[in-house]
Amino acid sequence: MVQPRIRRRAFDTAAVPTVAPSTAPSIAPAVKLNGFVRQFGENRVIDGLDLSIAPGEFVALLGASGSGKTTLLRTLAGLDPVGDQDVTTPSTRAVVFQDARLLPWKKVWRNVALGLKDKDVRARAEAALKEVGLGHRLDAWPSTLSGGEAQRTALARALVREPGLLLLDEPFAALDALTRLKMHDLVLNLWNEHRPAVLLVTHDVDEAISLADRVLVLNKGRIAAEEHIPLERPRAPDARFQAIRRRLLGHLGVEAPASHEGALIAFPTGEAVQ
Amino acid sequence: MSLATADRISLARPFPKGWRWPRLSRARWLSPVVLLALWELGSRFGLIPERVLAAPSTVAETFWALTVSGELPANLLVSLARAAAGLAIALAVAVSLGLLAGLSRWGETVVDPLMQIKRTIPSLALTPLFIVWFGIGETPKIALIAVATTFPIYLNLFAGVRGIDVRLVEAARSFGLSGWSLVREVILPGALPSFFVGLRYALGVSVLVLVVAEQINAQAGLGHLINNARDFMRTDIIVVCLLVYALLGLGADALVRTLERRALAWRPSLVEQ
Numbered sequence: 001m002v003q004p005r006i007r008r009r010a011f012d013t014a015a016v017p018t019v020a021p022s023t024a025p026s027i028a029p030a031v032k033l034n035g036f037v038r039q040f041g042e043n044r045v046i047d048g049l050d051l052s053i054a055p056g057e058f059v060a061l062l063g064a065s066g067s068g069k070t071t072l073l074r075t076l077a078g079l080d081p082v083g084d085q086d087v088t089t090p091s092t093r094a095v096v097f098q099d100a101r102l103l104p105w106k107k108v109w110r111n112v113a114l115g116l117k118d119k120d121v122r123a124r125a126e127a128a129l130k131e132v133g134l135g136h137r138l139d140a141w142p143s144t145l146s147g148g149e150a151q152r153t154a155l156a157r158a159l160v161r162e163p164g165l166l167l168l169d170e171p172f173a174a175l176d177a178l179t180r181l182k183m184h185d186l187v188l189n190l191w192n193e194h195r196p197a198v199l200l201v202t203h204d205v206d207e208a209i210s211l212a213d214r215v216l217v218l219n220k221g222r223i224a225a226e227e228h229i230p231l232e233r234p235r236a237p238d239a240r241f242q243a244i245r246r247r248l249l250g251h252l253g254v255e256a257p258a259s260h261e262g263a264l265i266a267f268p269t270g271e272a273v274q
Numbered sequence: 275m276s277l278a279t280a281d282r283i284s285l286a287r288p289f290p291k292g293w294r295w296p297r298l299s300r301a302r303w304l305s306p307v308v309l310l311a312l313w314e315l316g317s318r319f320g321l322i323p324e325r326v327l328a329a330p331s332t333v334a335e336t337f338w339a340l341t342v343s344g345e346l347p348a349n350l351l352v353s354l355a356r357a358a359a360g361l362a363i364a365l366a367v368a369v370s371l372g373l374l375a376g377l378s379r380w381g382e383t384v385v386d387p388l389m390q391i392k393r394t395i396p397s398l399a400l401t402p403l404f405i406v407w408f409g410i411g412e413t414p415k416i417a418l419i420a421v422a423t424t425f426p427i428y429l430n431l432f433a434g435v436r437g438i439d440v441r442l443v444e445a446a447r448s449f450g451l452s453g454w455s456l457v458r459e460v461i462l463p464g465a466l467p468s469f470f471v472g473l474r475y476a477l478g479v480s481v482l483v484l485v486v487a488e489q490i491n492a493q494a495g496l497g498h499l500i501n502n503a504r505d506f507m508r509t510d511i512i513v514v515c516l517l518v519y520a521l522l523g524l525g526a527d528a529l530v531r532t533l534e535r536r537a538l539a540w541r542p543s544l545v546e547q
């Protein structure tokens with residue numbers, strides 16, 4: 001039921017790749033949570049959260065530490081029990097964690113092929129690794145990869161499954177600024193190519209605005225704010241970008257001093273250098 | 275010019291050029307060789323009687339003679355078979371119990387206390403009981419080796435399983451691995467380095483227990499050879515057997531090292547070689 005819509009979207013974006021897909025309410029959502037609650041003892045980490053992500057939509061989730069970002073992602077990844085709550089997710093989901101979490105005793109291509117059961121597993125892993133630019137490291141041990149290569153391997157491992165939902169848990173946080181920018185491009189390209197619904201958990205406002213169709217701000221286990229990003233990709237940090245940025249920072253409880261903005265434009269990864 | 279050369283030598287180093295002390299200072303083989311030479315001289319000059327300790331040259335001759343006659347290889351094979359049988363049983367039991375205790379809470383509750391109790395009983399102290407139970411044939415020897423080598427393998431495997439990075443397990447689960455595939459792809463390989471520590475220790479223990487177990491009325495094997503030699507005061511054969519025991523220990527260690535190098539090639543320290 002979801003498949004034809006994904007295909008139609010893929011066609012749309014192929015024609016006009018820079019336009020964000022609209023989130024028309026008529027489309028059956030890939031992800032749907034209704035009044036979701038997750039509680040550890042007395043502590044309600046997720047508190048009556050409503051969330052809907054359309055097929056092929058790129059959503060970024062911002063929030064301070066302890067706001068419930070990672071808990072929400074784990075729930076959507078199926079890593080935490082949901083009980084009998086109303087949680088809809090695609091059957092195929094894949095996670096890219098902040099640390100690549102490659103199995104050190106499996107060569108790169110075997111890590112990508114982890115859990116795949118078809119015959120031509122090696123060919124599929126090889127294709128996925130070529131897509132992320134690692135066709136030459138198929139038989140390398142993970143311990144010999146750089147941080148960026150490890151994360152690209154993790155991306156290949158996620159995408160080789162053709163997931164309906166791609167969950168990115170601060171996947172660029174541990175990378176240096178330049179590698180991070182390259183990874184942003186790579187993720188956007190792969191997303192355009194495969195069109196999974198994406199939930200990117202991040203603490204980087206600029207990253208969220210650069211990549212996502214829609215940015216959500218999570219606070220105390222609830223969606224505190226939502227911003228649609230109507231900008232065309234690739235996104236330059238222009239005035240509209242800055243306006244969204246200021247609003248999002250406001251939602252996060254941060255006042256952005258005007259004098260710092262120039263520097264922050266020059267370093268969109270959030271490294272405020274004067 | 276000759277003066278300058280002499281000056282340089284006398285100032286730069288206490289010995290003239292070409293003197294070998296500095297190299298010998300790192301020669302770790304030297305003291306064993308000197309000891310061997312003193313031993314040989316002592317034997318030759320009658321300071322060490324033959325029935326106390328045979329001369330190294332006699333030992334070497336006996337070693338050669340025993341090897342050529344096939345007596346040593348045949349007995350060695352018997353001993354190796356005992357050790358292998360005991361170790362095989364220990365491996366099967368220890369891996370099963372280690373996984374059971376490592377992978378489940380109730381498994382740990384049931385298995386671990388029993389293994390810890392077993393650890394407090396010195397395995398060799400079970401010898402009389404095993405003789406009563408199993409007689410004086412092959413069974414008590416193999417059983418002793420099995421019992422003594424089970425614990426190190428069990429303990430290290432258990433610790434290895436429990437020490438696995440849970441984040442890796444979680445990632446694997448998120449990619450659909452569960453049950454046996456999770457154990458095979460993630461948990462066993464992750465516990466492997468620790469398992470090898472246990473295996474290496476167990477191999478050492480197996481040689482140790484072999485020595486004692488073969489004192490039980492052995493009709494063949496290194497222990498049998500030693501017992502016979504004792505009865506005839508053939509110290510040369512006793513020393514040959516001691517040497518073989520030492521070689522067994524070295525061989526066992528080399529075997530595990532080779533296995534480790536193959537199985538743990540992914541570890542950064544080995545990758546860089």
